[in-house]
Amino acid sequence: MTPAGPAGPRALYLHVPFCERLCPYCDFAVHVGGAALHRRYVDAVRSELETVAAAVADRRPLTSVFVGGGTPSRLPAPLLQRLLEAVGSALGIAGGAEVTLEANPSDVVPAAAAAWLAAGVTRVSLGVQSLDDDVLRQLGRAHDAAAALGAIRVLREAGLRHLSCDLIYAIPGRPAASFAAGLEQLLEFHPEHLSCYELTVEPGTRLHRQVARGLVRPLAPAAALAQHWGAVDRLQRAGYDHYEVSNFARPGERCRHNLVYWRGGLYWGIGAGAHGHLPVPLARRLGLEVPAGTASVRLWNHRATPRYLGQVERDGHGRAGWEGVRRDQRRLERWLLGLRRPEGVRLATARDRAEARALAVAALVTVVGGRVRVTRRGAELLDQVALRLAG
């Protein structure tokens, strides 16, 4: 049989927006409560998956699936199972694929953990955030430190082999020791992967309003950086590979799915507020009028769950918008993302090599073997460095 259309991405991001409560710092697409919508949502995702699957010719199965949120662990296990079955039947999941589920510690109970693994989940990204109860309260989280550690034990007992934990640092008003101690405690559980994110103040969040009103004062840049480099040093000593600004992995445990983003690769984005990145022929096949000279297409779904549901039920897709990525934009993305990783970016793709040399003289980057990598100082100013190099 000859293929009826273009090849599709081999990575899928699947968004599940439901949350028990709204965290004051979070700007992802979320829907508080909404248990009554769970089933309808899974059906909508299935329908969206079928629409995109119809546009793809060769059924090369997915090598990574990332179920993020929101709080996908809030979905009852049978519904999660249906969700992954829908993915499998629409796009196919390759043997040995990485299938990550984001989970909140409070949702991790033995029965659920066992059901997730049975449904095909190979990796869990656990939202620990902190092991300091005061901080967890401050962050508006539902769990405490004991629950987080309990969740790790449950996942291990269920047989989970790839565990990632999220931590947040640079908490206003909290000493650096709070974060360092939490990290130390977590290391005793030998997670395969860690993501340490600086608390960022995103527009439209409650935290943003609090900062604007002067109720919360964000940490000084130098203090935030000190916590960051403290974690980097500690984790490297513990044998973790610092493979992206905020991400650390034991050997062989890098997150395959997130690497697709950071390499500028292609992926499907399914579910409310999800973003996808598609090749031009595939985007055209989905009905988008992509102008010539476009390198690839980025597209995104409606963020509000009811609106997403309504549109998928009517039109079979949840798309809210898209943009053709021009070559110069592609270059900026490549530098922006590439410099975040230790591999760096090929010097040949810089707009002006003299710029790279100037930055090297200023010890912001190194240029070795035709690749540009940021130094520690350069990493602190990474976005500016990327701008200079991408032109």
Add this chain to the structure above:
Amino acid sequence: MPASPIERVRNFSIIAHIDHGKSTLADRLLERTGTVSARDMTEQLLDTMELERERGITIKAQAVRLNHVAEDGLGYQLNLIDTPGHVDFAYEVSRALAACEGAILVVDASQGIEAQTLANVYKALDLGLTLVPVVNKIDLPAAEPARVVEEIERVLGLPAAQTLLASARTGDGIDQVLEQVVRRIPAPTGDRAAPLQALIFDSKYDAYRGVIIYVRLMAGRIAAGTQIRMMAGGATFTVDEVGFFRPQMTEVDELAAGEVGYLIASIRDVRDAKVGDTVTTVERPAMSALPGYRQVTPMVWAGVYPVEGDAYADLREALGRLQLNDAALTYEPETSVALGFGYRCGFLGLLHLDIVQERLEREFGLDLITTAPSVAYRVTTQAGEELWVDNPAQLPDAGQIAAIAEPRVEAELLTPREALGQVMELCQERRGEMLHLEYQAGERALLRYDLPLGEIISDFYDQLKSRSRGYASLDYQLRSYRPAELVKLDVLVAGSRVDALSSIIHRGRAATQGRRLVERLRELIPRQLFEVPIQAAVGGRIIARETVPALRKDVLAKCYGGDITRKRKLLEKQREGKKRMKRVGNVEIPQEAFMAVLRLEQP
């Protein structure tokens, strides 16, 4: 159409301060005489350039012919010559006035007489013009017509009984204005049989027709086919067409002495038809040119550079096209170490500079950096050589200089009495020497000062306005060159001298100015990847220093969830901002920084 009998021609202009209602009055006259129907009336018809209309100022003079039947039952040809309203264009005003026998003096019924008005009134009186004073805006609640009428009599000596009251907005009193123009302004005189003498009071470039010359005939006649010569410029042309404006161009068989109109003669460059020159015929030339011709020369110079180096050719092309229509604009290539290739442009004043820059950016789509304007200094070297320096970067080393002379102006300032002290203080700070002080009616004072031009082109006007709550006004004329203790203030950014930031200032103020300048630059230059020291230096000696600290941190902690678009857009927005900056070495300097030296006073 034959020429009108000379006794039934009236040539006049309108003198008014900005905002006193000159354009509205002109519109009303056009409407009342049926020159333009009310329906076709676009507000302020005479200001044709888009920029003029937006800013509410007149840049180029216009001339429009109104046909009016007066109370005596006879038809008159009224030529209304509109004059530019800003001190930068004083010479064009004087030529437009020279084309008239009279002028309507418009004074706002609540504001009273302003310095600008006064300067033009004196110009008109010097030229022997008859004035018809009109107190305008009498319909406004704040109007005090009686006070203003009395002021006109006391300050200008124009009898109160002759002053008309009007509202150009409502149309009240307009008929009386027309009637008094006919009755009081004398008809022109001039021998129509004599050799041609036509005064050029304006010219403009039209892409299809070439240069359109605005003329007032003082003697003789002109028609299509006439061979003409510019008496000062020397060039000869054959006339293709003559006519007048109503306000659209209307061709006629001939123009005769006393009349105002236009002529077209396939002229490609406005510099061949300079304002003030006299047109005569090749065949039977006039014995002498009309008096008052003056080569218009720039008063201030500034470097104009494209932000992107590859736009240099576009800039040259654009300047060439602007110059076709603006004989006062000069430009020549200039190179700056910091800014690359650009042009040194000469302007009549800051408003002129502003207008040119805005037209270059708006009409030609150029992104420009303009350096702080400078006046021209006369430098005598130790070797006895004399040179003109209009670019501070080109001032020779202090060791080679024997003397520097700076241009000085005589400025006339009209201020409310309560701000007199403040205004005098400002003039004192700017090294002014008081020549004259006179108290006038209406709690006002007239000051005459001898001031360095270089001090006036900075923020003098803004300061004058702020210290007098907007009421003081200014007019000035170049008077002399005088030696002064001047030094070059250099600026070093990240250790290297940035030539485009140099300025020439008085030695006594160097320390203060230097300190303020680096403080200002520290505010204007955004934080960069590196720490950026900014120093001010005089003759190689550092007199002030500030540092722009390096950015501490600029990295997105979170980059997952696949929303790369948003991250990239954040960066793209920054990149757009950077496009408006000039990279000098490793430092990105925003456009405003190059003008910083102009704005050193605390607001």
